[in-house]
Amino acid sequence: MSKTILVVDDSAAIRSVVGIALRGDGYEVIEAENGQDALSKLNGQKISMIICDVNMPQMDGITFVKEMKKLPNYKFTPVCMLTTESEQGKMDEGKAAGAKAWIVKPFQPPKLLQAVKMLAQ
DSSP, X not given: OOOXXXXXXXXXXHHHHHHHHHHHTTOEEEEXXXXXXXXXXXXXXXXXXXXXXXXXXXXXXXXXXXHHTTSGGGTTOOEEEEESOOOHHHHHXXXXXXXXXXXXXXXXXXXXXXXXXXXXX
């Protein structure tokens, strides 16, 4: 059974690029367009990893990670932030919320897949 990755980004183009890379490497992909949408998709199923943007409408990525970590089924699910944010302060905030990795856009799909291979449970 393949691992499932939740991709959270308000950009359909980014979700598409990430999804193509992940599916090409054998992963199942669930897409969400913001943190609120992503929380609604955490329905108890096994999620091996979450790739999440920071800046999104309705619920930003860091708030999403904080909320997701409160859910017993997802408390230990690894999160990689994929964002244009490169400030150390934002990275520290993400790490404090529970993010395990931080990739700055624009990104190279092989680098993303390397992070997924290391983190996906």
